Amino acid sequence: MPALLEVTGLRSGYGRNEVLHGVDLRVPPGAAVALLGSNGAGKTTLLKTIAGLVPAREGHVLLRGTPVERRPANARARAGLCLIPEGRGIFRRLTVRENLTMQVGRRHLNGTLEKATARFPRLGERMNQLAGTLSGGEQQMLALARALVTDPDVVLADELSVGLSPVIVDVIFEALAGLRAEGKSLLLVEQYVERAIGIADYVYILQKGEIVFVGEPSQCASGVVFARYLGASA
Numbered sequence: 001m002p003a004l005l006e007v008t009g010l011r012s013g014y015g016r017n018e019v020l021h022g023v024d025l026r027v028p029p030g031a032a033v034a035l036l037g038s039n040g041a042g043k044t045t046l047l048k049t050i051a052g053l054v055p056a057r058e059g060h061v062l063l064r065g066t067p068v069e070r071r072p073a074n075a076r077a078r079a080g081l082c083l084i085p086e087g088r089g090i091f092r093r094l095t096v097r098e099n100l101t102m103q104v105g106r107r108h109l110n111g112t113l114e115k116a117t118a119r120f121p122r123l124g125e126r127m128n129q130l131a132g133t134l135s136g137g138e139q140q141m142l143a144l145a146r147a148l149v150t151d152p153d154v155v156l157a158d159e160l161s162v163g164l165s166p167v168i169v170d171v172i173f174e175a176l177a178g179l180r181a182e183g184k185s186l187l188l189v190e191q192y193v194e195r196a197i198g199i200a201d202y203v204y205i206l207q208k209g210e211i212v213f214v215g216e217p218s219q220c221a222s223g224v225v226f227a228r229y230l231g232a233s234a
Ligand SMILES: Nc1ncnc2c1ncn2[C@@H]1O[C@H](COP(=O)(O)OP(=O)(O)OP(=O)(O)O)[C@@H](O)[C@H]1O
Pocket: 014, 017, 019, 037, 038, 039, 040, 041, 042, 043, 044, 045, 046
């Protein structure tokens, strides 16, 4: 099956420091891909390069087979790519409602808010609250809800669950599963390796800017893979 999102030979970095040294990765339509790797491996850089926040130096980012690596981030967003960045990317001085509605036209407003509050009732109760005063978990729900209202084809999620309580992590992962059920594709960077693998169809491990493992979750079950590449005993 052709990939919805495909990355080939991707190189990028900052200044003289090349971080990604030729990355290949495929996200088939409707599939969830877990991207794992230790701190500093280049996971965030890969998501940002896909989204257009860090320029690609070499290689391609293909969306439905079309190269988009020279297009600006907003054009990629319109083409169906949605990055939920590390640190949430919400506007703290705007209300929950403003955060949710700023990216959609007036015509779609009602449907948008309903969709977001159906998924996250807690946000529905806090529409007029400033985003910066939400709890950490609620802020993460808002970040995810903002991604939902734009109706993307591919969601790139960078450590959504960081710093959240287990109950809220459950809510976030239920929402991710809901996105998949809607047929959206996911590329997930997660510190909770087991949870990410639980939702994933494919697992990639990035080490020092190179993909060192590609497989299905069942191939990770023995724990050997993690011990070898992530230094974990899981
Ligand atoms: N804006 C930047 N300017 C310069 N170097 C950067 C920048 N962002 C990241 N780096 C460097 O690029 C490398 C990869 O960082 P990146 O954030 O992609 O890793 P990561 O896999 O997401 O790590 P973590 O698990 O800690 O989030 C690191 O050595 C980091 O110091």
